[in-house]
Amino acid sequence: MSKDNIPVLEVKHITKRFPGVIANDDVNLTLQKGEILALLGENGAGKSTLMNIIYGLYKPTEGEIYVNGKKAEMHSPKDAIALGIGMVHQHFQLVPVMTVAENIMLGAESVKKNGLLDIKKVSKEISELSHRYHLDVDPSAKVEDLPVGVQQRVEIIKALYREAEILILDEPTAVLTPQEIEGLFEIMKRLQAQGKSIIFISHKLKEVLYISDRIVVLRGGKVVGETTPQDATQEKLAAMMVGREVILTVDKAPPSPGNVVLEVKNLKAKSDLGEMALNGVSFQVREGEILGVAGVQGNGQTELVEVITSLKKAEDGQVIISGEDMTNASPRTITQKGQSSHVPEDRHAYGMVSTYSVADNLVLNIYNLPPFAKGITINRPAIIKHAEELIKEFDVRTPGPLTPGGSLSGGNQQKMVVAREFSRPIKLLIAAQPTRGIDVGSIEFIHNQIVSKRDEGVAVLLVSSELDEIMALSDRIAVMYKGEIIDIVPREEATRENIGLLMAGVKRGEKV
Amino acid sequence: MSSPTRFKKTSLIALAIAIVLIIVGIVVNLLPIPDDSMWRVLFGVSTLNFTLRATVPLALGAMAGILCERTGIINIGIEGMMLAGAYAGFVAKVATNSWPLMPSLLFGVAAALLAGAAMGYIHALFSIKFKMDQIISGTFLILLAGGLTAYLFNPDMVAEGKFSPIAIPFLSKIPVIGDIFFNNPPITYTALILVAILHVALFHTKWGLRSRAAGEHPRAADTVGINVNFYRYMNTTLGGMVAGLAGGFLVLEAVGQFQEGMTAGRGFISLAAMIFGNWMPFGALGAATLFGYTQGVQNALLLAGVVNIPRHFISMLPYLVTIIAVAGFVGRVRPPAAEGKVYETEGSSE
Numbered sequence: 120m121s122k123d124n125i126p127v128l129e130v131k132h133i134t135k136r137f138p139g140v141i142a143n144d145d146v147n148l149t150l151q152k153g154e155i156l157a158l159l160g161e162n163g164a165g166k167s168t169l170m171n172i173i174y175g176l177y178k179p180t181e182g183e184i185y186v187n188g189k190k191a192e193m194h195s196p197k198d199a200i201a202l203g204i205g206m207v208h209q210h211f212q213l214v215p216v217m218t219v220a221e222n223i224m225l226g227a228e229s230v231k232k233n234g235l236l237d238i239k240k241v242s243k244e245i246s247e248l249s250h251r252y253h254l255d256v257d258p259s260a261k262v263e264d265l266p267v268g269v270q271q272r273v274e275i276i277k278a279l280y281r282e283a284e285i286l287i288l289d290e291p292t293a294v295l296t297p298q299e300i301e302g303l304f305e306i307m308k309r310l311q312a313q314g315k316s317i318i319f320i321s322h323k324l325k326e327v328l329y330i331s332d333r334i335v336v337l338r339g340g341k342v343v344g345e346t347t348p349q350d351a352t353q354e355k356l357a358a359m360m361v362g363r364e365v366i367l368t369v370d371k372a373p374p375s376p377g378n379v380v381l382e383v384k385n386l387k388a389k390s391d392l393g394e395m396a397l398n399g400v401s402f403q404v405r406e407g408e409i410l411g412v413a414g415v416q417g418n419g420q421t422e423l424v425e426v427i428t429s430l431k432k433a434e435d436g437q438v439i440i441s442g443e444d445m446t447n448a449s450p451r452t453i454t455q456k457g458q459s460s461h462v463p464e465d466r467h468a469y470g471m472v473s474t475y476s477v478a479d480n481l482v483l484n485i486y487n488l489p490p491f492a493k494g495i496t497i498n499r500p501a502i503i504k505h506a507e508e509l510i511k512e513f514d515v516r517t518p519g520p521l522t523p524g525g526s527l528s529g530g531n532q533q534k535m536v537v538a539r540e541f542s543r544p545i546k547l548l549i550a551a552q553p554t555r556g557i558d559v560g561s562i563e564f565i566h567n568q569i570v571s572k573r574d575e576g577v578a579v580l581l582v583s584s585e586l587d588e589i590m591a592l593s594d595r596i597a598v599m600y601k602g603e604i605i606d607i608v609p610r611e612e613a614t615r616e617n618i619g620l621l622m623a624g625v626k627r628g629e630k631v
Numbered sequence: 632m633s634s635p636t637r638f639k640k641t642s643l644i645a646l647a648i649a650i651v652l653i654i655v656g657i658v659v660n661l662l663p664i665p666d667d668s669m670w671r672v673l674f675g676v677s678t679l680n681f682t683l684r685a686t687v688p689l690a691l692g693a694m695a696g697i698l699c700e701r702t703g704i705i706n707i708g709i710e711g712m713m714l715a716g717a718y719a720g721f722v723a724k725v726a727t728n729s730w731p732l733m734p735s736l737l738f739g740v741a742a743a744l745l746a747g748a749a750m751g752y753i754h755a756l757f758s759i760k761f762k763m764d765q766i767i768s769g770t771f772l773i774l775l776a777g778g779l780t781a782y783l784f785n786p787d788m789v790a791e792g793k794f795s796p797i798a799i800p801f802l803s804k805i806p807v808i809g810d811i812f813f814n815n816p817p818i819t820y821t822a823l824i825l826v827a828i829l830h831v832a833l834f835h836t837k838w839g840l841r842s843r844a845a846g847e848h849p850r851a852a853d854t855v856g857i858n859v860n861f862y863r864y865m866n867t868t869l870g871g872m873v874a875g876l877a878g879g880f881l882v883l884e885a886v887g888q889f890q891e892g893m894t895a896g897r898g899f900i901s902l903a904a905m906i907f908g909n910w911m912p913f914g915a916l917g918a919a920t921l922f923g924y925t926q927g928v929q930n931a932l933l934l935a936g937v938v939n940i941p942r943h944f945i946s947m948l949p950y951l952v953t954i955i956a957v958a959g960f961v962g963r964v965r966p967p968a969a970e971g972k973v974y975e976t977e978g979s980s981e
Contacts, residue, residue: 176854197856212851214844215968225844226855228837235835277855 125188127152127316128173128204128285133182135168135340139518142168143179144340150285155307155317157331159324161360161558163516163528165340166320167209170287173318174206175199186285200227205278206287209320211270213277215263219256220245223277248279252309268299275306286310287318292326293556304330322360322558324353338362361560371570374594377406380547380578381427386436388426396422398602399436406546409569409579410607411593415622416584419602421464424551424582428461429453430469441546454484459547460540462533464555464582470536473525477517478506480524481539513538514564530561537565541572548572551582566592586615586622600624642914644960645907649920652682653808660807667935678931679811684885686916686923687822688713688894691877692901693908693915694822694829698870699751700910701833702863703846703969704758705765708772709874710898712750716878718780719746721889724790724882732792739790739883740818740876747875748868750776755867759860762973773898781891793887794818818880823916825873830912842866846967849974859974874898900949903957909964921956925949 128150135143142165150156160166171177173184175193184191186202193199199206213222220241229237229244242258249256254272262270271291278286288307292300307317307330321327327334328348336344336359344359357365381404390396396419404410414420425431427438429450438446440457453459463469471480482491482502490501506520515534517527524535537553550569554562569592573579583589589596590613597607598621606621617627652674659674672678692709699706706712723742727735750772757768794816803813812823833839842862844852849859877897882889900922907921908914926949933942 174854195856195858196854200856206854208854212848212854214848214851216847216965217840217843221840222851225840225852226857228840230837235831236837236840281855 124151126150126185127187128318129185129188130169130173131183131185133169133172133179133184135165135172135177136180141340143172146182146337146340146342148335148342150316150318152316153311153314154333155311155319155331157327157334158318158320158337159322159327159334159356159360160337161322161528161560162530164337164360166337167289168340169337170206170289170318170320173199174204174287197226200281200283203282203284204287205281205283205285207271207274207278207289207291209290209293211274213262213270213273215261217262218258219260219262219265219273220258222262222273223258223280227281244280245276248276252276252279252306252313254306268295268302271295271299271303272306275310283315285316285318287320289320290322291319292321292323300326324356324559327356328353336360357559360558365559365563367559367563369566369570369591371592372574374408374573376408376594377576379403379405380441381580382437382439383423383427384437384439386423386426386438387434388422388431389434390422395434396602397426400599400602400604401436402597402604402607404547404578404580406576406578407573408594409573409581409592411589411596412580412582412599412604413586413589413596413618413622414584414599418599420551420582420584420599422602423599424461424464424549424580427453427549427580428459428463457547458543458545459549460543460545462536462540462548462550462553464551466532466536471524471532474523476506476521477510477515477524477527477535478502478520480535481506481509483539485543509538509542512542513568528558530557533557533565534561537568541568545572545577548577548579549582550579552584553581554583554585554588586618589618590615598622642909642911642917645904645909645914645917645921647917649917652679652920652924653811656811657807672931672935673928675931676807676810678927680927681930682920682924682927683811683815683819684923685926686919687819688877688880688885688897689901689904689919689922690826690916691822691873691880692898693904693919694825694912695747695751695870695872695874695877696902696905697829697833697910697912697915698873699754699867700905700970701846701967702842702866703849703859703967703972703974704755704863704867705971706754706769706867706870707766707902708750708754708769708898709877709901710894710896711769711772711774711776712747712754712871712874713878713881713894713898714773714776714780714892715750716743716747716875717882717893718776718784718878718889719743719875720879721788721790721882725788728789728791736792736794736883740879743875743879743883744872745875747871747873747878749871750875751868751871752864754871755864758867759863759973765971777892780889784889784891788889790882790888793882794884816884818876818884821876822880826912826916833912843967845974846969849969849972853974863974877901896950900953903953906964906966907956907960910966918956922949922953925952 126149130146130148133143133146146169158166168177172179175196175198184193191202220238223245224241229240231237245258254276256269256272256276291303295303310317319331328351331348334346334351335342338360353367357367384401386397386400388397400423412420422431426433429448433446437444440459445453445457467473482505485491491498503520510517510520513534515538516531524532553565569579581592594610595607596610596613596618597604598618606627656674656679659670660676664670692713695709696706720739720743724735724739727738754768754772757763758765796814796816799813803809841857845859845862852859881893904918904922905915907918929945929948932945
């Protein structure tokens with residue numbers, strides 16, 4: 120790209136202040152035509168704020184935006200759309216009860232001469248777009264019936280329908296399965312080949328190195344560096360993001376397994392839809408070892424954790440914790456008597472109360488015990504003191520213990536959950552997707568915490584759909600496939616290839 | 632969340648009730664059944680006529696509710712909007728008693744619409760600009776209308792004349808159906824046509840698509856450049872107008888006079904009809920018909936004097952059916968997702 124090329128988008132000296140926070144601090148950014156620019160940064164680094172400014176949702180406190188060399192006045196997304204900017208938001212902006220066609224035309228409706236909506240014409244245009252960019256969607260399907268990956272395609276078509284030349288994809292891979300991510304990358308390459316310019320926001324290093332032409336790193340609202348995939352490595356990028364060296368591999372000593380803490384025998388359970396999700400699962404987890412449960416999402420992992428923690432009823436089989444049968448016991452019995460901790464898969468639904476303060480979230484499972492409870496009343500000072508200690512120990516970045524949990528960044532919310540679950544004396548730790556959707560720095564921290572729990576002699580059951588995480592932490596790896604444990608492999612014998620085959624349902628020794 | 636088809640069903644049930652009623656009505660009235668038979672009492676032309684008259688204000692109230700709630704503004708103040716419309720229509724009619732009847736009545740209708748619109752606008756202002764709890768704002772409107780009209784009402788004022796039926800050529804000659812549907816005063820026709828118009832407008836026009844988006848997922852609407860609060864102001868005001876028309880109906884077409892608290896809970900039954908009808912215009916019409924019918928039956932039973940049940944129990948009927956219908960169906964309907972939530976443009980996420 121020569122110097123005299125006018126960039127399709129140029130952001131100059133953007134500063135955005137929210138009450139008490141500077142989300143963007145003098146940010147400069149250029150995007151060339153046909154380029155995939157990755158914007159990398161931890162949660163809370165200001166990526167989404169910057170994109171919302173470019174899309175006209177937020178007004179910058181200072182700074183200017185130029186589109187195709189011309190200064191752009193942005194007062195609402197309407198102006199951004201008119202300038203050919205399209206955005207796929209991290210949380211999809213689709214109306215669930217409406218059809219694909221209705222969602223795509225919303226705000227840019229085609230109307231027949233009699234004043235009624237021209238669904239036919241819109242559907243035809245959608246079909247053309249989906250054909251041209253290989254974005255398969257059914258215009259008459261209802262959005263709420265579609266899988267997440269397809270909803271994302273709808274969002275992309277929504278932008279293309281408005282003739283977007285610049286596409287902003289805000290953390291598009293966060294909600295996708297590995298297969299869907301590959302599909303998305305193909306789509307992005309095809310869009311690039313057709314001359315579209317893309318800003319790709321992510322905090323996943325591998326993805327950024329794989330797909331982008333240029334990488335800009337944001338930290339604390341500032342641009343801290345710019346590089347290309349050729350010049351960068353994962354370690355370099357991680358250090359730029361976090362501002363210090365990050366160790367991406369986990370250092371751990373060999374395990375020294377002791378007595379059996381968790382034993383699961385022939386466990387059977389149904390999914391929420393009423394289908395069998397667990398078909399007789401059996402395994403043991405010992406003191407001082409990490410059993411990793413790998414598998415493509417939706418093969419019964421969620422149900423397994425829910426049954427062990429008693430959030431779901433077992434149809435058959437047994438859950439034995441420290442020698443005691445705790446099948447279908449109350450969750451409180453399992454946490455308190457079973458001395459177990461649970462880091463749930465969906466932290467918003469099961470791990471925290473978003474509107475409660477950090478301090479209250481930190482005592483959610485012990486508020487009824489002294490010193491936090493005095494008779495029937497709550498001992499505020501004790502709760503706050505407890506919170507202050509944990510915030511320090513677990514490095515939860517929050518303005519204070521009374522800040523609502525929901526206003527923290529994802530990584531810090533997860534650290535808050537981990538702080539609560541790890542700070543009690545426990546014998547069993549059940550961690551489901553403990554690092555989903557959080558940044559590199561927090562992942563490193565949580566991984567180290569899990570390993571140190573193991574070294575203290577805690578039995579750890581780790582469920583993750585990230586194979587890297589399973590490989591990095593586990594001492595033994597159980598692979599789930601269609602509601603069964605298809606095999607349990609010692610870490611020394613596990614490779615990405617043989618675990619991958621097991622995840623696809625191919626047993627050891629079988630031919631593909 | 633279960634499949635969306637289940638949610639549609641309640642509105643179909645409501646509509647089916649109305650259709651069955653009409654068919655049974657036709658059959659009963661065409662068969663040579665003796666006049667004192669229970670069938671005649673329950674499904675006679677006069678009962679069904681009364682049903683329609685009782686249905687109109689409920690249907691209009693429900694349409695008012697749908698207009699507001701589909702864009703995300705809860706409106707429990709319909710009762711108050713109706714009463715304000717009724718009083719304004721009455722005062723306007725009395726003030727123009729010297730005019731020829733038709734212009735005077737139309738002036739009354741205009742006043743009712745205006746009063747309703749003003750109430751709707753106040754509700755929108757409270758809910759959107761001042762971010763007041765929408766239930767509180769609605770309750771305020773009910774109390775305001777009730778108190779103010781009672782205070783201002785002068786029992787010496789008398790409105791002269793009301794809308795009389797207009798027979799539609801040919802159609803009114805059809806047996807039974809003609810008698811029930813095509814020989815009515817103008818606001819009744821307007822109400823029925825309005826249901827159809829609202830259905831088409833909500834589901835097949837740009838306005839409807841945007842309005843529903845504002846009520847389901849306002850941020851999605853905002854990100855494609857739709858001014859969410861503009862639609863909320865507009866539709867809440869329009870909803871107020873329609874509720875005002877329901878009040879105008881009571882004074883200018885049904886009773887002919889104003890009475891203190893004359894809406895008698897119709898605004899609330901309208902809300903029940905809206906919920907039972909799953910926020911769909913035709914579903915709500917069906918539900919309103921069911922509730923209207925119970926009033927028609929109540930009337931017919933009291934007139935016929937056929938039963939030895941105390942009349943108070945019969946008078947309870949409409950309210951009882953409303954409670955049963957709402958209690959039985961409320962878990963199966965799906966209100967607009969963003970209902971009752973203030974939408975703020977900047978800084979609401981992150």
